[in-house]
Amino acid sequence: MTQPPACLIAREHRTLAPRDTNCRNPIESTESRLRIAFIDDSGQNDPPRDGLGPLVSLGAVIFPEHTVDAFHRRLDELRASIGMPTNEEIKWNPPKCSFLANAGGEVVTALRRSMLELAADCEVKSIVCIIDHGCRYQSRDIVGVGQELLKWLFERYTIFLEKDESLGIMIADKPGGGSAEEAHFLANTLIITGGGTEYVKPGAVVMPVLTSDSKHLPHLQLADLVVAATTAAVAGRGSGIALKDQLRALAHRQALGDINGAGLVLFPDYMNLYHWALGEATWSKASALSGWSLPRQGQPWAEDDGLGGDVI
Template sequence: MRLAFLDDSEQTDPIREGLGHLRALGTVIFPEAQVAGYADDLAGIRAEIGIPAGEEIKWKPAKGSFLARAGGEAVTALRRRMLEAAIAREARSIVVIIDHSAVYTSRGAAEVGQELLKWLFERLSMHLSDHGDLGIVVADKPGGGSKEEKKWLADTLRLTNDGTEYVPPGQVVLPIVTADSQHVPHLQLADLITAATTAAIAGRKSALDLGPLLAKLMHRHRLDAVNGAGLVLFPEKYNLLFWCFGETSWAKPSAQTGWALPHPDWAYGTSDGLAP
């Protein structure tokens, strides 16, 4: 059994040229035997840094919180240690990112959110199948109160009951449940991974500095590449895998073929799109 923890993120105004409003949904997946161990790891990290017991770890710390006052070095150290502990605990990540300014422009935020959820569910099911395992999904409570939460859960129920056109139901064995991320350390890690991955695509330096660690966490398909497996970008801008995460290849399992990155004929073939 594997446990997947799910959270969302967005970047409304990326500094990377050619990108618009990025919306994302991501998950971090733990083997069952490593779940308690990671909670212990994070408790130890919190104690060493001095983070108060009741304070939630967020990519964007709450105003006036310990982490908001701690300074960049302490926050960066915390993020790196959280990711390193997750790697040591055999966790894997999947993040789906849509540039809403370029695609689905006639659809509202809720419809784009449903598309993100479907794509993430498909990759999660494939990940579980690759490991011959089953999974349970725990998501951070969506904003908007109980009415919004009930609607969101109804959308997820269709996936767990019926699957999609690409993956059958069955790998995720229970309806998706929600929890308050303040009390679930693995959801705080999901917040970090999803937000940092999205921020790296957007061109934020604090996230780009974490790129190599994020890449180690990403699920890979059978040709050992992350595209379409641990990271889905739409529209597809494959060279950003190189600029953001140091990936040197893009591969297509169905065709048993691939290309070296950066590819000069694709977007961002000769530049990362960031101002000098």
């Protein structure tokens, strides 16, 4: 197994690549009005957290247009700093015999932290929607649950764009089932982007959802990381919980400053999991101008995190 480079283990949160090159474009004199959402899905079939069923998730990382290129360049520098081949994709679950599969846990965790910190430098925001399929939408298969999640994600992204007075486009990783599955996915997105939903009107997202191979777009690799890590943290996996500070920094926040219902959408709305998964101190309902400190008594996981002291 490859030994962790000294630069990765000298300090827990050390950045892997030089960070003196700011993601903001010095030529940019006005704030960008285009926001590009890169979307991916994830899941946890057997969460270790007591009381949770299988989790199904869909999420997005949202870039201002003027940081898209800078993120790509600086991620290349990050790869080079640990000797990762330039043609290898950064995956949450890397394939066997790949660089990351053999790099060791310390290297992988440090890379993930630095990638998330780079995203924050590039003004990226995230939205992740998660359904506990063990107690909701049980009559639907994974495709049906995914369609519901896509609607929720589209609604949150549209609200984000409207508040930001921006326009947006959405780019998804190509579905793994080939051209037939991709055609089905795109047909479903056309209904949403063309007609909106009962909560949001069309128009903010200016074209149908596009698809691309994540091998060629590091921004989709970031989406894979954010969605998978957030889902893992909610499930109670140590690999996700270890990144909670970086994930919390990226999560979009609603009007009262909390991530619930905005950067992280849970259904059922397990109030205390915002605390145990991402370290949130409060949960609020913006429409009612009210909120509570976390963990809240009378709600699931009020006394403990449901992991019995063991983080897997």
